[in-house]
Amino acid sequence: MKDEIVDKNSIIPIYYQLFKYFEKQIRSGRLQPGDALPTEMEIAARYDISRMTVRRAISELTSAGMVYTQKGKGTFVARPRLDSVVFNLNNFFDEIKQKGMNPHAELLEARIIKADEKLAERLGIDVNTRCLYFRIVITADGEPLAYETKYTIYSKQTPILESQLIDPLLSRLAAAHSDSIPSSSKKVLMVSKATEDEAEVLGVTSGLPVFFMSQTIYDADSKIIAWGKTIYRGDRYKLISYEGWNVEDIKNS
Amino acid sequence: MKDEIVDKNSIIPIYYQLFKYFEKQIRSGRLQPGDALPTEMEIAARYDISRMTVRRAISELTSAGMVYTQKGKGTFVARPRLDSVVFNLNNFFDEIKQKGMNPHAELLEARIIKADEKLAERLGIDVNTRCLYFRIVITADGEPLAYETKYTIYSKQTPILESQLIDPLLSRLAAAHSDSIPSSSKKVLMVSKATEDEAEVLGVTSGLPVFFMSQTIYDADSKIIAWGKTIYRGDRYKLISYEGWNVEDIKNS
DNA sequence: CTAATCTATATGTATAGACAACTAAAAGGT
DNA sequence: ACCTTTTAGTTGTCTATACATATAGATTAG
Numbered sequence: 001m002k003d004e005i006v007d008k009n010s011i012i013p014i015y016y017q018l019f020k021y022f023e024k025q026i027r028s029g030r031l032q033p034g035d036a037l038p039t040e041m042e043i044a045a046r047y048d049i050s051r052m053t054v055r056r057a058i059s060e061l062t063s064a065g066m067v068y069t070q071k072g073k074g075t076f077v078a079r080p081r082l083d084s085v086v087f088n089l090n091n092f093f094d095e096i097k098q099k100g101m102n103p104h105a106e107l108l109e110a111r112i113i114k115a116d117e118k119l120a121e122r123l124g125i126d127v128n129t130r131c132l133y134f135r136i137v138i139t140a141d142g143e144p145l146a147y148e149t150k151y152t153i154y155s156k157q158t159p160i161l162e163s164q165l166i167d168p169l170l171s172r173l174a175a176a177h178s179d180s181i182p183s184s185s186k187k188v189l190m191v192s193k194a195t196e197d198e199a200e201v202l203g204v205t206s207g208l209p210v211f212f213m214s215q216t217i218y219d220a221d222s223k224i225i226a227w228g229k230t231i232y233r234g235d236r237y238k239l240i241s242y243e244g245w246n247v248e249d250i251k252n253s
Numbered sequence: 254m255k256d257e258i259v260d261k262n263s264i265i266p267i268y269y270q271l272f273k274y275f276e277k278q279i280r281s282g283r284l285q286p287g288d289a290l291p292t293e294m295e296i297a298a299r300y301d302i303s304r305m306t307v308r309r310a311i312s313e314l315t316s317a318g319m320v321y322t323q324k325g326k327g328t329f330v331a332r333p334r335l336d337s338v339v340f341n342l343n344n345f346f347d348e349i350k351q352k353g354m355n356p357h358a359e360l361l362e363a364r365i366i367k368a369d370e371k372l373a374e375r376l377g378i379d380v381n382t383r384c385l386y387f388r389i390v391i392t393a394d395g396e397p398l399a400y401e402t403k404y405t406i407y408s409k410q411t412p413i414l415e416s417q418l419i420d421p422l423l424s425r426l427a428a429a430h431s432d433s434i435p436s437s438s439k440k441v442l443m444v445s446k447a448t449e450d451e452a453e454v455l456g457v458t459s460g461l462p463v464f465f466m467s468q469t470i471y472d473a474d475s476k477i478i479a480w481g482k483t484i485y486r487g488d489r490y491k492l493i494s495y496e497g498w499n500v501e502d503i504k505n506s
Numbered sequence: 507c508t509a510a511t512c513t514a515t516a517t518g519t520a521t522a523g524a525c526a527a528c529t530a531a532a533a534g535g536t
Numbered sequence: 537a538c539c540t541t542t543t544a545g546t547t548g549t550c551t552a553t554a555c556a557t558a559t560a561g562a563t564t565a566g
Binding site: 027028029032033059063079080082083084085086087088089090091169170171181182183184185186187188189190191192193209210211216217218219220221222234238239240241242243244245246247249250253 | 280281282285286312316332333335336337338339340341342343344422423424434435436437438439440441442443444445446462463464469470471472473474475487491492493494495496497498499500502503506
């Protein structure tokens, strides 16, 4: 009757059962930052499993950032990192749905263009290179939330599907229409005031504070293959970031 | 003369040498998304090492998100995730330094207060609970960049050091002055216009678009132990996020 | 009393092997 | 021609073991 923690006959891997057990201990606060876990040998002996299996469980905990190990000393519960901010700006289709609203993307304009000097400069390409240019507006229950302008190199000449243009992932679009493979991206988030054009599309008064995000997609050779900007309504949009070990609890508070 | 890829006599672990080798192959684009890695047995045989050592290397690649494995099929190079945004808003001390500027934090006000109704509501505590309240302004080369207002529960009554108040990590402060241990945090980023007070502290004109970030620190029982807000000058601050496999290259472009 | 050495203990690396679970293609039967 | 079964090959899990390396405290030498 020592333990129901590890069931060797379960189809669930032993290392995973152990991992989940310690994760629970830490998330609930029963194991607190700085506390030492039992040594690997102790755990192995207690549950009659191999030390390598224990190490696999601890390895998972380590890469989840929940514990850290010190050679010669032991394994300890880590302090949660509460100093970074992780936003998901792209998949707001799902976000809007989750709020019980109906997301929709409307294509305002889509054209094949030849790059002028300004665009050529921005994309690092030659003037007159063929590009795909389009603008969309994203609405929730009919109300505009974001306004996107995007450019991608159009070298494959594949047919353009409206469903593709609506895809919030610029990198996926770039993969479809350029013959380079997206490898890295750079995003810059700024605050700005809505221009007249933006205000009209978004249905707000000109000068309203908005988020301005530019996005650049690079291939493995660090060449630009796509560029886009998105304007988010400042009065309807905010970015929320959760971090730590009992995140699920605080989301409902 | 088959390989200089793995040196068994090196002090660098074999699995790490292997990991670095494949990482390089992927980052450089010689291995592209979708490409299959050699099988574990092949790699093990080729370099005369154990399969478990190969698996360790692949495990590192997997948790770095660079490859994925499919049972019964093989190991494949993953497509980079280019759809999230990771910002580091807090350690801008380092950021400012990196730009060759001189960061400084100035304490505007620091007091022990008893929570009024509004604050008690916000922190989820009783009215009259003792709290630490303070405001700081962060400058680069003397120019104000951000303006922070923070509250933490003050239950330990430890002495307050000015060096602590300047710490950009609110969770560290909360750990020092409350007897709860920070476990999770919630951050909300919005756009706003500078109020008169904010504009004066930041030395800008009232109404300038600014970033507004609120931050709430919770303990393991999901109780609030600290709250803060930060105003970032919109004309001087932008958030940059890099993702992908050749990030180091595009940073210099 | 101090400094160097030893010892016990902890995690880190690496090996060799066994079997399970899954995949895809080959082989076989109807 | 079609469906089923077999088979080879792959990753996943787990074991048992050996030695390396780091830590902290006890022991010892001076």
